[in-house]
Amino acid sequence: MRLISFALLTFLAAPVAHAAPTQEDVAAARLAYIEGDYDAALKVIQEGAEAGNAMALNILGAASLDGRGVAQDTDKAIEFFERAAKAGEVRGYFNLGTLFLEGSPPVEQDRARATREFQSAADQGYAPAMTALGRLQETAEPPNHKAAADWYEKGHKAGDVVGTTNLAHAYVQGIGRNENWIKARVLYTEAAARGYPRAFNDLGVIHEEGYGVHMDQLTAYSFFLQAVNAGYPKAGKNIAELILKARFPWSSKHAALGYCIWAVRTAPDAEKASFQEDCEALVTEINPDAAMRERAERFADQL
Template structure:
């Protein structure tokens, strides 16, 4: 090779254009001589100025890529044009590409097609492939899928693997005048795969996974997808990550899933970036890292991935991996919702309903819930049912409320089951009531447990009153933190219903409910002290303090049960104690004038 350089140099210095071009390639590639791209450009220029088309093309490429010379796309176009005018097919194609992309020249897709055609007619397979693409997409030429397939076929006959893939796809989908024939699709995908196409390898994997055009073979599906992934095809890498994550057709390995998601994500594949964000957020297959989760979700979200946009919105909403920012949460939910993502529509509906990060708007909230509900989002169906039941943001409609609640309940939303059950209770349909609250309770819903207990205590279960079962279910609800169950179970202990009577146990349960903010529990403790019931001695001042706590409690929890509100009862009790001079000065001073 060093000798070749020596002789090329002698010939080149005598003006031989072929020698000048060859010497340029030796310098560019560092073959037989130290690599020197600047000198390569010098020799290409000498040959190009002698109208040697291949050198003109190569000089254009050096200008386009900024190799050995400052990047200049206009100059690249100039040299490509000189070579193309000499009918050099590669230059015709490359000049067409510059026109198509608007690089170094005004974008002109019609001109691009014209140049691709000139090159394609000289059997340049890349140009044939792109001429097919232009016909398929109707870019710079009338859309014609039949002609597209014709050009793909000509390109494939010249060995172009990308064209083979598209012929395979045309057979798979029945496009371009071809009947749908998955068997032929597999033949072409296999040819393309053997020619080195990672896309074809991936497609073959999908065909084997789905049993399309061939017997279903999950082992071969994994084999072909792995080949494509190992060749760097981002889509296949993400798919292989899914396979390892799901563990359905390959042994589950979350760490390997992360490895493949990372390879794909680093190539900019949005779906893999979103998947990687999920893995970091949940600590699945990798150490939990909310900051990295945010980073990957953001990359995918900026590419328009609606799942990532929704997840990013939730991280801003909850302040995970970033400062809490409900306004940004709304912005990301909105992007995803506009793209039709049901979860985003549902979450955005909640933000409008609650007035978080946006001005409260219940009508907008219900509209968003309706969109998500129509797509099958159970949470949205539940909220839409609530809206119709309460007339919140929508015209009150009990029938529609029950329809949407039932849809959500049938999808396993336990809150919807409880709400639906309560609506049946109001209709005195005890069997339906019991069916839904029992189902919710069996699935671990604390409100379901509470209502099952309530049904047994009141005789709504269809089995008559059963205080033993009532106590059992109230206890389950108490164990899961239900303050209302604490109150009712306290009453059961206080009266000895379904359990051995215990004022101490009753008091302890009321106290626990009171600490959870329940006004009725506070009132009951007050009564214990006022009347000196069993476990506690009579103490009017302590009773007064508990009645005062009722006045400070959250009014939303002050739900009357067929009579006066708890607040009203507490005020009456305080007035009675004041009238009987039962309270000392420190308690009296704390009673608001409005209560006296």
């Protein structure tokens, strides 16, 4: 009996091994992390990463790069992304490509490394990487627009909505593809059907200017409005200018000014100055008094 008791005590005193989080656990933690519940999410994600889970390693890379829930550390981010990629997470390659394309102190921009990482992801069929390779070709010195459009088409066929929209733009511009407004409209419509904000905006431009379709300011307004509702700043500026040009009976100058104010507020930092300049020109044209400015501000607050 004493032997049995001793064995039982020994068993109870032994450390209990915890099972590593399952893929479902990590996926749920990823959603919690996206929602901002960092503490609870990162506990599961870190345990998953320690066990070699590729998704968890990739999330830790993103967390380290952004400094959300953990200290910002670009070198650690690279390490986690590399480990994730080696463990089979294709987005690890893509995130490495994005990091080296943009640069993140103390890591400088490295387009050659970015190209290699995007290529590794594209080789595994990852559509956004194909589009990214197209963007690299388009922004090269000198640019290779034909190669860019080829990659956009690959991205489009693989299901990337940005690739679809960029390919449409190539047809609009006649750069990298022969100008073809019908193909462009079909591609923009496909991207818009998937909810891509820029596609709504560009369809608005097509209908406002009559590119390959009958000029239709009402349809243009509808597309710009959908882009605004989807949070696309440039559409705010475009709809403001259209309101003044078309003189719609249901809209007004204060609404035009409100859309422009919203566009400036929501524009990326790198583009704010350009948006501000365009809206100042609109203000000069409208010449609003204090009451109209106040109504426009309230209108912008509601968007």
